[in-house]
Amino acid sequence: MEDCLFCKIARGEIPSNKLYEDDELLAFYDIAPQAPVHFLVIPKQHIESCGKIDGDNSAVVAKAFELIAKLTKENGLESFRVVSNCGEEAGQSVPHLHFHVLAGRSLAWPPG
Ligand code: AMP
DSSP, X not given: OTTOHHHHHHTTSSOOOEEEEOSSEEEEEOSSOSSSEEEEEEEXXXXXXXGGOOTTTHHHHHHHHHHHXXXXXXXXXXXXXXXOOOSGGGTXXXXXXXXXXXXXXXXXXXXX
Protein backbone atom coordinates (compact mmCIF):
# COMPACT_ATOMS: atom_id res chain seq x y z
CA MET A 1 0.00 0.00 0.00
CA GLU A 2 1.27 3.40 -0.98
CA ASP A 3 1.12 5.17 2.37
CA CYS A 4 1.76 2.27 4.72
CA LEU A 5 4.90 2.68 6.88
CA PHE A 6 5.82 -1.01 6.87
CA CYS A 7 5.11 -1.34 3.12
CA LYS A 8 7.61 1.51 2.67
CA ILE A 9 10.13 -0.29 4.87
CA ALA A 10 9.50 -3.53 2.92
CA ARG A 11 10.13 -1.66 -0.37
CA GLY A 12 13.32 -0.13 1.03
CA GLU A 13 11.96 3.42 0.80
CA ILE A 14 12.47 3.87 4.56
CA PRO A 15 15.63 2.38 6.09
CA SER A 16 15.49 -0.31 8.74
CA ASN A 17 17.96 -2.31 10.77
CA LYS A 18 17.40 -5.67 9.08
CA LEU A 19 18.01 -9.12 10.50
CA TYR A 20 16.55 -11.07 7.60
CA GLU A 21 14.95 -10.52 4.22
CA ASP A 22 13.59 -12.69 1.44
CA ASP A 23 10.97 -12.21 -1.27
CA GLU A 24 8.07 -12.56 1.15
CA LEU A 25 9.27 -11.61 4.62
CA LEU A 26 11.34 -8.99 6.40
CA ALA A 27 12.65 -9.00 9.97
CA PHE A 28 14.03 -5.78 11.43
CA TYR A 29 14.76 -4.31 14.84
CA ASP A 30 12.07 -2.19 16.47
CA ILE A 31 12.96 1.50 16.55
CA ALA A 32 11.70 1.77 20.16
CA PRO A 33 12.73 -1.52 21.78
CA GLN A 34 10.68 -2.72 24.73
CA ALA A 35 13.19 -5.42 25.72
CA PRO A 36 16.93 -6.01 25.21
CA VAL A 37 15.98 -7.96 22.07
CA HIS A 38 12.99 -6.60 20.15
CA PHE A 39 12.52 -7.22 16.47
CA LEU A 40 9.55 -7.32 14.13
CA VAL A 41 8.69 -9.90 11.49
CA ILE A 42 6.42 -8.69 8.70
CA PRO A 43 5.06 -10.12 5.48
CA LYS A 44 6.02 -7.82 2.60
CA GLN A 45 2.50 -8.04 1.25
CA HIS A 46 0.07 -5.69 2.92
CA ILE A 47 -2.14 -7.51 5.42
CA GLU A 48 -3.76 -5.08 7.85
CA SER A 49 -3.64 -7.21 10.99
CA CYS A 50 -4.20 -10.70 12.41
CA GLY A 51 -7.89 -10.06 11.86
CA LYS A 52 -7.35 -10.12 8.09
CA ILE A 53 -5.59 -13.48 7.86
CA ASP A 54 -7.48 -15.85 5.59
CA GLY A 55 -7.01 -18.82 3.28
CA ASP A 56 -5.52 -16.60 0.58
CA ASN A 57 -2.69 -15.19 2.72
CA SER A 58 -2.12 -17.60 5.60
CA ALA A 59 0.82 -19.38 3.93
CA VAL A 60 3.03 -16.34 4.48
CA VAL A 61 1.95 -16.21 8.13
CA ALA A 62 3.10 -19.82 8.58
CA LYS A 63 6.41 -18.83 7.00
CA ALA A 64 6.68 -15.89 9.40
CA PHE A 65 6.43 -18.29 12.34
CA GLU A 66 9.01 -20.60 10.79
CA LEU A 67 11.28 -17.57 10.46
CA ILE A 68 10.70 -16.59 14.10
CA ALA A 69 11.76 -20.10 15.17
CA LYS A 70 14.87 -19.90 12.98
CA LEU A 71 15.93 -16.39 14.07
CA THR A 72 15.39 -17.02 17.77
CA LYS A 73 17.37 -20.26 17.52
CA GLU A 74 20.21 -18.60 15.58
CA ASN A 75 20.36 -15.82 18.16
CA GLY A 76 20.41 -18.21 21.11
CA LEU A 77 17.03 -17.09 22.44
CA GLU A 78 15.54 -19.96 24.39
CA SER A 79 12.83 -17.84 25.96
CA PHE A 80 10.97 -15.17 24.06
CA ARG A 81 7.52 -13.72 23.48
CA VAL A 82 5.71 -13.26 20.16
CA VAL A 83 3.02 -10.56 20.16
CA SER A 84 0.75 -9.19 17.49
CA ASN A 85 -1.45 -6.28 18.49
CA CYS A 86 -4.67 -6.25 16.49
CA GLY A 87 -6.62 -3.01 16.48
CA GLU A 88 -6.07 0.31 18.22
CA GLU A 89 -7.47 -0.75 21.58
CA ALA A 90 -5.02 -3.65 21.64
CA GLY A 91 -2.15 -1.24 20.97
CA GLN A 92 -1.70 -1.60 17.21
CA SER A 93 -0.13 1.62 15.92
CA VAL A 94 0.97 0.42 12.46
CA PRO A 95 -1.85 -1.17 10.43
CA HIS A 96 0.34 -3.72 8.65
CA LEU A 97 0.56 -7.21 10.14
CA HIS A 98 3.67 -7.64 12.27
CA PHE A 99 4.89 -9.98 14.95
CA HIS A 100 6.90 -8.50 17.78
CA VAL A 101 9.61 -10.82 19.08
CA LEU A 102 10.72 -9.81 22.59
CA ALA A 103 13.46 -11.39 24.68
CA GLY A 104 16.33 -10.74 27.05
CA ARG A 105 14.37 -9.86 30.16
CA SER A 106 11.66 -11.34 32.33
CA LEU A 107 8.27 -10.70 30.70
CA ALA A 108 5.24 -10.31 32.94
CA TRP A 109 1.91 -12.02 32.41
CA PRO A 110 -0.82 -10.91 31.97
CA PRO A 111 0.34 -8.10 29.70
CA GLY A 112 -0.97 -4.58 30.33
P1 AMP B 1 2.33 -1.84 17.14
O1 AMP B 1 2.24 -0.64 18.02
O2 AMP B 1 2.01 -3.14 17.80
O3 AMP B 1 1.54 -1.61 15.87
O4 AMP B 1 3.86 -1.98 16.72
C1 AMP B 1 4.47 -1.10 15.84
C2 AMP B 1 5.91 -1.08 16.18
O5 AMP B 1 6.61 -0.50 15.11
C3 AMP B 1 6.24 -0.26 17.44
O6 AMP B 1 6.87 -1.10 18.40
C4 AMP B 1 7.19 0.82 16.92
O7 AMP B 1 8.23 1.13 17.82
C5 AMP B 1 7.72 0.19 15.65
N1 AMP B 1 8.17 1.12 14.63
C6 AMP B 1 7.54 2.23 14.18
N2 AMP B 1 8.25 2.80 13.20
C7 AMP B 1 9.36 2.05 13.03
C8 AMP B 1 10.49 2.12 12.16
N3 AMP B 1 10.64 3.11 11.26
N4 AMP B 1 11.45 1.17 12.26
C9 AMP B 1 11.32 0.18 13.17
N5 AMP B 1 10.28 0.03 14.00
C10 AMP B 1 9.30 0.96 13.94
